[in-house]
Amino acid sequence: MDTADRPDAAAGRGPCAAIPAEQMDFVRQILDRVGDKWSMLVIAVLAAGPLRYTDLRREVPGISQRMLTLTVRQLQQDGLVTRTAYAEVPPRVEYALTPLGRSLHQIVTSLITWVADHHGQIREHRTRTGTAP
Amino acid sequence: MDTADRPDAAAGRGPCAAIPAEQMDFVRQILDRVGDKWSMLVIAVLAAGPLRYTDLRREVPGISQRMLTLTVRQLQQDGLVTRTAYAEVPPRVEYALTPLGRSLHQIVTSLITWVADHHGQIREHRTRTGTAP
DNA sequence: CTGGATCCCCCTCGATACTG
DNA sequence: CAGTATCGAGGGGGATCCAG
Numbered sequence: 001m002d003t004a005d006r007p008d009a010a011a012g013r014g015p016c017a018a019i020p021a022e023q024m025d026f027v028r029q030i031l032d033r034v035g036d037k038w039s040m041l042v043i044a045v046l047a048a049g050p051l052r053y054t055d056l057r058r059e060v061p062g063i064s065q066r067m068l069t070l071t072v073r074q075l076q077q078d079g080l081v082t083r084t085a086y087a088e089v090p091p092r093v094e095y096a097l098t099p100l101g102r103s104l105h106q107i108v109t110s111l112i113t114w115v116a117d118h119h120g121q122i123r124e125h126r127t128r129t130g131t132a133p
Numbered sequence: 134m135d136t137a138d139r140p141d142a143a144a145g146r147g148p149c150a151a152i153p154a155e156q157m158d159f160v161r162q163i164l165d166r167v168g169d170k171w172s173m174l175v176i177a178v179l180a181a182g183p184l185r186y187t188d189l190r191r192e193v194p195g196i197s198q199r200m201l202t203l204t205v206r207q208l209q210q211d212g213l214v215t216r217t218a219y220a221e222v223p224p225r226v227e228y229a230l231t232p233l234g235r236s237l238h239q240i241v242t243s244l245i246t247w248v249a250d251h252h253g254q255i256r257e258h259r260t261r262t263g264t265a266p
Numbered sequence: 267c268t269g270g271a272t273c274c275c276c277c278t279c280g281a282t283a284c285t286g
Numbered sequence: 287c288a289g290t291a292t293c294g295a296g297g298g299g300g301a302t303c304c305a306g
Contacts, residue, residue: 023245023248023249023252026248026252027245027248028170030244030248030252030255031167031168031173031244032168032170033168034164034167034168034244035164035165035166035167035168035169036168037161037165037298037299038299040164052267052268053267053268053269054267054268064299064300064301065268065269065270065301066269066270066271066299066300066301067298067299067300068269069268069269069270070299076262077258077259077262078255078258078259079254079255079257079258079259085268090267090268091267091268091269091306092267092268093267093268093269100251100254100255100258103247103251104247104251107243107244107247108164110240110243111163111164111167111240111244112160114236114237114240115156115159115160115163116156118233118236118237119156119159119163121212121233122163122211122212122233124212125210125211125212125233126210126211126212129209129210170279185287185288186287186288186289187287187288197279197280197281198281198288198289198290199279199280199281199289199290200279200280201289202288202289202290203279218288223287223288224286224287224288224289225287225288226287226288226289
């Protein structure tokens with residue numbers, strides 16, 4: 001667009017473009033959650049319906065108990081999933097997405113759509129610059 | 134892979150909901166990039182226009198040379214930013230967003246919008262469960 | 267069955283110093 | 287000005303054992 005802005009470019013752009021810098025660290029927290037190795041997988045799996053601990057662990061390929069517990073706890077603290085423990089003789093705990101969790105899942109789904117839409121270009125650039133696929 | 138027969142609850146949901154599991158690791162790579170501490174900041178700053186190395190470093194608060202170099206290199210390899218080196222007496226290198234980078238920025242902007250829209254609920258849940266804000 | 271506790275490896279990132 | 291090289295601390299995450 002306008003190229004005349006470059007000399008004193010820092011003047012008009014502020015610390016981080018359109019990000020209010022007050023919400024910056026909060027946005028980063030959510031971004032961390034999104035970029036987390038397991039969070040989105042758990043959310044994606046739970047999007048199909050509630051699951052109990054063991055089933056959840058089976059559905060997420062390669063997750064350890066530790067990571068599943070930690071991930072689920074974080075998601076619960078953020079209000080993205082609910083944890084329902086039934087006081088039965090064999091303990092039963094069910095995890096389910098909250099409406100908030102579902103809305104985040106929708107957002108990430110759109111991101112995934114973007115990836116599916118552009119992964120060709122990205123792969124091309126990566127191979128062109130000598131990066132492993 | 135004979136077992137297209139997923140017994141029990143997993144029947145209808147597949148390995149990871151709507152994610153083809155073949156693109157799974159690739160999606161994760163992009164998710165990592167998005168969730169990366171610096172990538173989105175760099176993209177956000179560059180969204181306002183091209184910048185050279187030092188200016189870019191000044192615009193991103195708290196980034197080290199190392200991280201700036203690594204981040205920018207990754208983004209370049211993914212075809213999200215361009216690196217233009219001018220063979221001048223004082224070396225000058227300009228970084229700019231590619232159209233692909235701009236489109237990713239748009240996606241993340243929508244994510245940020247979501248955060249701005251729901252951070253109230255998340256904070257509420259966090260404080261309710263005794264998590265530090 | 268659900269998860270807490272512990273050990274430990276390894277990778278990431280930050281700070282510093284140096285080169286072209 | 288624009289990076290590269292090196293080192294060192296920190297934490298993420300896997301494996302395992304144990305408890306409620």
